[in-house]
Amino acid sequence: MQKPSIPKGTRDFSPLEMAKRNYIFNTIREVYHLYGYQQIETPAMENLSTLMGKYGEEGDKLLFKILNSGDCFSALSNEEIAERNPVKFAAKACEKGLRYDLTVPFARYVVQHRNEITFPFKRYQIQPVWRADRPQKGRYREFYQCDGDVVGSDSLLNEVELIQIMNEVFHKFDIRVCIKMNNRKILTGIAEIIGEAEKIVDITVAIDKLDKIGLENVNTELRNKGLAEEAIAKLQPIILLSGDNREKIAVLKEVLAASETGMKGVEELEFIFDRIDLFTLQSTLELDLTLARGLNYYTGAIFEVKSLDVQIGSITGGGRYDNLTGVFGLSGVSGVGISFGADRIFDVLNQLELYPTDSLLTTQLMFVNFGEAEEIHLLPILNQIRQAGIRTELYPEANKMKKQMGYADTKNIPYVALVGENEMKENKINLKNMLTGEQQLVSVTELIDLFTQA
Amino acid sequence: MQKPSIPKGTRDFSPLEMAKRNYIFNTIREVYHLYGYQQIETPAMENLSTLMGKYGEEGDKLLFKILNSGDCFSALSNEEIAERNPVKFAAKACEKGLRYDLTVPFARYVVQHRNEITFPFKRYQIQPVWRADRPQKGRYREFYQCDGDVVGSDSLLNEVELIQIMNEVFHKFDIRVCIKMNNRKILTGIAEIIGEAEKIVDITVAIDKLDKIGLENVNTELRNKGLAEEAIAKLQPIILLSGDNREKIAVLKEVLAASETGMKGVEELEFIFDRIDLFTLQSTLELDLTLARGLNYYTGAIFEVKSLDVQIGSITGGGRYDNLTGVFGLSGVSGVGISFGADRIFDVLNQLELYPTDSLLTTQLMFVNFGEAEEIHLLPILNQIRQAGIRTELYPEANKMKKQMGYADTKNIPYVALVGENEMKENKINLKNMLTGEQQLVSVTELIDLFTQA
Numbered sequence: 001m002q003k004p005s006i007p008k009g010t011r012d013f014s015p016l017e018m019a020k021r022n023y024i025f026n027t028i029r030e031v032y033h034l035y036g037y038q039q040i041e042t043p044a045m046e047n048l049s050t051l052m053g054k055y056g057e058e059g060d061k062l063l064f065k066i067l068n069s070g071d072c073f074s075a076l077s078n079e080e081i082a083e084r085n086p087v088k089f090a091a092k093a094c095e096k097g098l099r100y101d102l103t104v105p106f107a108r109y110v111v112q113h114r115n116e117i118t119f120p121f122k123r124y125q126i127q128p129v130w131r132a133d134r135p136q137k138g139r140y141r142e143f144y145q146c147d148g149d150v151v152g153s154d155s156l157l158n159e160v161e162l163i164q165i166m167n168e169v170f171h172k173f174d175i176r177v178c179i180k181m182n183n184r185k186i187l188t189g190i191a192e193i194i195g196e197a198e199k200i201v202d203i204t205v206a207i208d209k210l211d212k213i214g215l216e217n218v219n220t221e222l223r224n225k226g227l228a229e230e231a232i233a234k235l236q237p238i239i240l241l242s243g244d245n246r247e248k249i250a251v252l253k254e255v256l257a258a259s260e261t262g263m264k265g266v267e268e269l270e271f272i273f274d275r276i277d278l279f280t281l282q283s284t285l286e287l288d289l290t291l292a293r294g295l296n297y298y299t300g301a302i303f304e305v306k307s308l309d310v311q312i313g314s315i316t317g318g319g320r321y322d323n324l325t326g327v328f329g330l331s332g333v334s335g336v337g338i339s340f341g342a343d344r345i346f347d348v349l350n351q352l353e354l355y356p357t358d359s360l361l362t363t364q365l366m367f368v369n370f371g372e373a374e375e376i377h378l379l380p381i382l383n384q385i386r387q388a389g390i391r392t393e394l395y396p397e398a399n400k401m402k403k404q405m406g407y408a409d410t411k412n413i414p415y416v417a418l419v420g421e422n423e424m425k426e427n428k429i430n431l432k433n434m435l436t437g438e439q440q441l442v443s444v445t446e447l448i449d450l451f452t453q454a
Numbered sequence: 455m456q457k458p459s460i461p462k463g464t465r466d467f468s469p470l471e472m473a474k475r476n477y478i479f480n481t482i483r484e485v486y487h488l489y490g491y492q493q494i495e496t497p498a499m500e501n502l503s504t505l506m507g508k509y510g511e512e513g514d515k516l517l518f519k520i521l522n523s524g525d526c527f528s529a530l531s532n533e534e535i536a537e538r539n540p541v542k543f544a545a546k547a548c549e550k551g552l553r554y555d556l557t558v559p560f561a562r563y564v565v566q567h568r569n570e571i572t573f574p575f576k577r578y579q580i581q582p583v584w585r586a587d588r589p590q591k592g593r594y595r596e597f598y599q600c601d602g603d604v605v606g607s608d609s610l611l612n613e614v615e616l617i618q619i620m621n622e623v624f625h626k627f628d629i630r631v632c633i634k635m636n637n638r639k640i641l642t643g644i645a646e647i648i649g650e651a652e653k654i655v656d657i658t659v660a661i662d663k664l665d666k667i668g669l670e671n672v673n674t675e676l677r678n679k680g681l682a683e684e685a686i687a688k689l690q691p692i693i694l695l696s697g698d699n700r701e702k703i704a705v706l707k708e709v710l711a712a713s714e715t716g717m718k719g720v721e722e723l724e725f726i727f728d729r730i731d732l733f734t735l736q737s738t739l740e741l742d743l744t745l746a747r748g749l750n751y752y753t754g755a756i757f758e759v760k761s762l763d764v765q766i767g768s769i770t771g772g773g774r775y776d777n778l779t780g781v782f783g784l785s786g787v788s789g790v791g792i793s794f795g796a797d798r799i800f801d802v803l804n805q806l807e808l809y810p811t812d813s814l815l816t817t818q819l820m821f822v823n824f825g826e827a828e829e830i831h832l833l834p835i836l837n838q839i840r841q842a843g844i845r846t847e848l849y850p851e852a853n854k855m856k857k858q859m860g861y862a863d864t865k866n867i868p869y870v871a872l873v874g875e876n877e878m879k880e881n882k883i884n885l886k887n888m889l890t891g892e893q894q895l896v897s898v899t900e901l902i903d904l905f906t907q908a
Contacts, residue, residue: 003565003566003782003783004501004503004504004562004565004566004782004783005501005566006496006497006499006500006501006504006562006566007497007499007500007501007549007550010497010498010499011497012494012495012496012497012563012566012567013494013495013496014494014567014570015492015493015494015577018492018493018494018495019492019493021495022493033816033845034840034843034844034845034846035840035845035846035847036816036817036820036845036846036847036865038469038472038473038816038865039469039472039473039476040466040467040468040469040472041466041467041472041475042460042466042467043460043461043464043465043466043596044464044498044552044582044584044596045460045461045464045518045584045595045596046460046461047458047459047460047461049458050458050460061523062523064499064520064521064523065520065521065523066518066519066520066521066552067518067519067520067521067540067544067547067548069515069516069518069586070540071538071540072540072543072544073538073540073543078536078538081535081536081538082532082535082536084527084532084535086521086524086525086526086527089526089527090521090526093521094521095461096461098498098520108458108460109466111457111458112457112458112459112460112466113466113468116468118860118861118864118865120850120851120861122847123469128498130498130499132523141499142497142498142499150850153850153851154851155850155851157829157848157850157851158850160833161850164837275829275830275833278830278833278834279833279834279837328457328458329457329458362487362490362492363490366490375611375729376729376732379614379729379732379733380732380733383618383733386488386489389488390488391487391488391489391490392488392489392490393489393490393576394611396574396604396607396609396611396612396615397574397607397608397609397611406572407572407574410572411490411492411572
């Protein structure tokens with residue numbers, strides 16, 4: 001018989017991996033709570049009418065579609081079936097699909113439940129999403145997103161809080177990061193100033209490549225995209241903008257003076273920097289004009305977080321979108337949010353070995369099983385120890401000592417208790433520290449004190 | 455535009471519902487940890503070859519199948535397509551399906567990772583499962599299971615521990631329950647004794663109906679199933695068995711004396727009762743011969759938990775299965791496990807209003823927003839309060855007081871802080887208890903003390 005397997009691009013998570021993932025999720029959750037964000041969950045399956053057309057043509061192809069149960073052919077004529085056209089077929093044979101991200105289901109949630117929700121609504125959501133991407137190293141078909149969003153508030157205080165949240169999460173992880181920030185209005189302003197407003201996407205895509213291909217090639221690319229030499233010349237100070245955030249803002253104020261939208265963007269940035277200056281961030285916060293992610297939907301702030309010590313793409317991103325729910329018929333609801341990339345954070349923590357020992361600990365104490373008499377003696381004692389909140393196992397069978405100790409070892413159990421005939425008589429426990437090998441004879445109460453006072 | 459909706463049988467979970475569900479999951483998780491169970495997760499999608507044929511013919515129909523991405527027709531001839539046969543079509547157009555329970559994916563996990571696992575393997579798993587059942591009240595197409603299993607150990611200590619776990623979980627919930635127990639070997643023994651070994655399923659199904667249809671009808675049903683009068687007569691003392699667990703065992707020992715399998719079952723039961731008697735259970739533990747769930751796979755102990763105060767089906771169930779992984783080519787691995795029904799537990803806790811207030815609390819303190827000057831004054835203070843672990847919000851906009859207080863109210867925030875011009879001058883916080891209406895003027899340090907010492 002063939003060894004069973006799982007679909008490509010998906011993963012099993014072992015106890016150790018789960019402990020690490022729970023450490024990540026719990027840390028993020030804790031920080032969201034500290035700022036008043038509340039959790040929601042949405043179903044794995046959404047109606048395809050909710051999902052289709054929200055992620056571009058490419059996204060539609062990457063949706064996992066669920067075959068209608070019962071007769072999947074009922075809505076299809078023989079001619080339609082004979083066409084063998086997968087897209088047309090799916091449109092009539094599949095009503096449901098797996099969620100592709102957490103943003104669209106959240107927008108759907110907000111519209112569907114708008115009468116039950118008190119705005120501003122600060123929600124977080126930690127759930128898996130599915131994409132039929134070609135699997136490759138570090139890219140999965142099932143992965144978790146950890147989104148936090150505020151909807152129904154235009155206040156830039158929300159942006160300030162989200163920066164604090166990102167800062168605090170990575171500080172707790174002990175991951176050194178740079179939080180990069182930009183503003184879509186500034187990008188629009190730049191395009192306006194150089195008279196190429198309709199080329200905003202081309203411009204930002206080119207600017208985004210500065211780090212990778214250098215100024216010369218960025219200019220060539222702009223030229224290839226049809227930008228006039230005059231426009232490219234005007235762009236140079238923007239592309240090469242340097243100095244600290246305040247210096248950059250000073251330059252932008254001059255360059256963008258004639259663009260109302262651009263100046264609005266500068267004002268928003270200034271507001272945020274002013275507020276952030278009121279306290280100390282552990283992370284670097286950097287205005288980065290080459291940051292141009294999510295241009296299809298972001299309308300204000302754009303965020304991205306990079307690890308300073310590990311070469312990996314962005315580990316968190318987000319921004320403000322002024323019309324999240326418009327596509328579902330509810331306009332005028334602004335939102336701003338971030339999404340932590342759990343898988344990449346997992347990789348960074350692994351690479352830097354930053355998991356706290358405690359977070360990986362499961363069982364604290366294992367009793368060796370010497371046989372039936374000892375078992376009967378130990379069961380009430382174990383009960384007492386567990387009542388004290390100590391995670392305790394009794395090895396279930398009187399196997400060879402070596403096997404039992406091996407079990408404790410591979411499960412990383414730090415203490416093993418030995419209670420044989422002598423210990424039973426004295427009503428004591430022989431407690432062995434698995435790390436140092438040290439042994440001590442203690443009473444049940446002493447043992448409980450040892451664990452609960454540590 | 456039509457208001458968006460979700461697929462029938464699925465649910466969104468609001469912040470309040472999530473708080474309740476997290477209380478349930480965290481309580482169960484905590485108890486599993488106390489007994490050394492470790493968490494794993496498996497992908498939502500499994501290969502259909504893993505799932506098909508494991509849940510009977512009916513189960514196969516209830517699997518949600520995922521249409522192959524790319525060309526779903528590639529493995530099908532024109533003739534096959536023209537047949538319009540959904541089952542045959544799905545067999546070639548769908549490679550993956552959504553998991554239907556947590557047991558089969560766990561068995562697959564054990565076989566796939568057998569070389570990395572240290573046995574006995576105590577794992578728990580809390581994840582959603584999907585079934586294309588006809589949706590109806592209390593039955594969903596997406597719902598969570600909370601399974602705990604030990605594999606690779608024949609020791610009945612595992613059964614004892616699982617009873618302790620069930621007892622402790624419901625004790626923590628403050629739900630009064632009866633834990634019912636039976637043993638498949640006893641049922642087999644009974645069938646042997648009355649000479650109708652091959653009718654075991656018919657017999658147990660009939661016995662299971664005693665509560666609902668009464669003895670008379672049970673006997674009629676047995677007769678209709680072809681049981682001889684003599685066999686039915688022999689069954690009477692078994693069906694009507696009464697008294698406490700020890701009295702029942704005494705009767706069974708006599709009746710089953712001639713059946714080796716039956717006596718083995720009695721011995722197992724006695725072992726478990728002997729161990730459980732070593733400590734006090736808050737729940738009732740009852741030997742119930744009419745308990746006959748999972749006969750297709752259980753080979754030893756069978757468990758079921760019923761709420762004593764709410765009329766609802768079983769809220770937890772489980773048992774021992776001697777050949778969990780055989781279907782995936784690994785034989786000789788015995789397992790025993792339980793599954794908590796999160797949705798029904800949710801309903802019971804709701805009906806009895808048993809959620810601890812703390813578990814439903816999100817934000818502890820909200821600052822009213824009086825405008826820009828106050829905002830700037832408050833931001834560093836908020837930072838300090840959050841550093842102390844207090845979940846705090848600043849309302850993001852200087853809206854009308856009534857709106858801000860309404861927000862705090864619907865979000866169930868117990869304390870609201872007012873810092874206007876006067877409080878700013880004095881560097882104080884006017885703290886209002888939303889329940890009593892009481893107000894007090896405190897310093898930041900005093901406020902932190904108030905919350906952290908409570």
